[in-house]
Amino acid sequence: MKQGLLIVVSGPSGTGKGTVCERLLASTPELAYSISATTRQPRAGEVDGQNYYFLTREQFEQKIAEGDFLEYANVYGNYYGTPLGKIQERRAAGEDVLLEIDTQGALNVMQRCPDGLFIFLLPPSLTELEHRIRGRGSETEETLARRLGNAKKEIQIGRKYKYVVVNDEVELAVARIKSILTAEHCRVDLNTELFEVLQDEKR
């Protein structure tokens, strides 16, 4: 059984990774989604076990102690983490798994899973990024200023990724990521069995 890909979509907060990943999943039924765990409060409409596993601080720290996370981070006072076991199961079964995480988490995943497919989402500009974060309406002026300040630094982390996708239009960004997945599935090093089959074919 060919192992599935671990697709890591990341980028500064406000870049729109949530929306992009949602549309990507909706139009790619064979793609499994890795649900993160977090201690932050659910936003309006977010469902436990679907958007996130919403945990208490105590529950989260218990799981850290048990080694249950591929990565975890404390961002603006809240924990975010990626449960490891389900990802391993799904990849072993040949499924591609999508992981949407912040840049700090992605750096940790790079250490643990260097075979991951790291895709960095960029905003078209910092002005547009500010506009989007304001539009979300869930930030105070203080957290907004902190996020924007961090974004400029975070953006440079993207240089460590394999692919960069500008999220100018959601549908375009999704199409580019789908192309990346198709291309990666054509990599020779992931398809050596094709050469073996033709080598062995009698005629």
Add this chain to the structure above:
Amino acid sequence: MKQGLLIVVSGPSGTGKGTVCERLLASTPELAYSISATTRQPRAGEVDGQNYYFLTREQFEQKIAEGDFLEYANVYGNYYGTPLGKIQERRAAGEDVLLEIDTQGALNVMQRCPDGLFIFLLPPSLTELEHRIRGRGSETEETLARRLGNAKKEIQIGRKYKYVVVNDEVELAVARIKSILTAEHCRVDLNTELFEVLQDEKR
């Protein structure tokens, strides 16, 4: 100016690279085609300067002596070669250039242009490959047997490429190659200017 990609599509003869590249070019207007030179006789419908530059043996050997070829090879008694100058010009102008060559030629291009994007086309099976070569009707039994014998060896050369695309259906193969081109244009190492622009942006 960002340099264009050199896209090398190759595979055993009879795999259908000609048809795949034709459809790819027809549906990708921004892709430039590198026209090969050859000393073989034109097939029905082939036009000089469009399908190939048809040269005499003397003309071809003159150009070899002048270093005009990115690669050239003698295949079944005929020369095939890739004029170098036009490829360099177009890539420097930011255009992607498509090169359709046999496996022997591609190995030479790998030496000269390791930054090329090497895509190997595979037939779905050897039986199907034989069927396609027979269908072309331009082979004697002798050259057919030689081509099929070589094909099995040639296929293993594909392991040296970056991507492998099975030509089960022409439109599917073309779509996969288009995805590969899109993905390659998202490579971080080809887009460092995106990070520089955002680094420098004032807000």
